[in-house]
Amino acid sequence: MAPARLFADTLVLLRGGGDLATGAVARLVRAGFPVVVLELPRPLVVRRTVAVATAVLQGEITVEDLHARRVDSAATAVRLAREGVVPVLVDPEGATLPHVRPTVLVDARMAKRNLGTHQTDAPLVVALGPGFTASEDCHAVVETARGHFLGRVYWRGQALPDTGTPGLVQGYGRERVLRAPVAGTVQALVEIGDMVQAGQAVALVDGEAVHAPFPGVVRGLIADGTPVPAGLKIGDIDPRGVREHCFTISDKALAVGGGVLEAVLTWLNTQRTAT
Incomplete structure (x- = not known):
């Protein structure tokens, strides 16, 4: 059975569509999950060429094999998500949550603090990076700090604290x-x-x-x-001066995305085992 049919009823909603969030979108969509993204009306995205959030500004964007499109309603978003398109809704307050009714919510806003996400927002709530405590304000946290723990899923506790300093690349941080x-x-x-x-x-x-x-x-x-x-x-x-890197999803984003996919699959397996 194709993955898309296996997970067609497990809708994932991401709050935030930046480059790290797009790593999660890529992993999830490729595995067959329908995904909806909520964004700001003017996204503060730096790596715009590899962020589905750019669809807000351009109307649509293709990142590798992902096609993201700005939409204006929850109904359209859900329909397109089930067709394999990544719909991006302008909804910074999450007002469409009751209409989308996701099985999984991923807080990928990378604010380094909790902006109001709760475990009750969806059956499974996953958060990226510092600012969240797994088993308290979300079910799982995915590590976003470069190093040994990048992409690790925590079901209790917190991610490493934000240092404010990017990882070194050829000696530059x-x-x-x-x-x-x-x-x-x-x-x-x-x-x-x-x-x-x-x-x-x-x-x-x-x-x-x-x-x-x-x-x-x-x-x-x-x-x-x-x-x-x-x-x-x-x-x-x-x-490093490699132009191709500007237009492909980074190793860090894919590692974080792998953590999100692991969290979702682990939870689904637990649910099915319980029944």
Whole structure:
């Protein structure tokens, strides 16, 4: 029996459609689960080329073999999800939850704190990263910190605390992240996938330039015209300079997605064993 038929009645809803969330979407859809995504009206996504959230801004986006489309109703979202499309609804408050009625809810907003997710939101509630306690405000937590525990599923306790420092890539850590120097509107000067040199201006925020700290490829850049607060992450430079990496789901996102898929399958197996 095809996986899509096995899991057609197990609807998964993700709150958040960023690059890590998209790793989970990919794992779930490929395994045959229908998936619906809720997003902000103006997603603050940096790795836009590999995030289903970009469908909010563009109407639709294809990430590898995933096709995501912005929709305007819960009914349309559920129908498309069962057809293998990834519907993205603008619903930051989760008002459509009672209408979608997911079997599984995944909080993938990566806020580093709980924005109001409860175990009662769905039969199975999974959360990504720090800010949640498994068995208290959700059923399971998936580790998002790079290292030995990346992608691990915790059924009790918490993920590792946020250090605020990205993992090292060719010796670069914190420097890889571009942040808004002031509050204002972003004006992009380059495109994702462009090669840049050290000191090159990649964007303006309220007229103030944001420069590349070293040579590399622009792996992520927030959408042109996005209003941002000072200090917000608006870009990502990859010193490896591999352009293909800008357009494919990362190893980290797939590892986190694997943890989400494990949590869902483990829970389903437990439910079926219990009956």
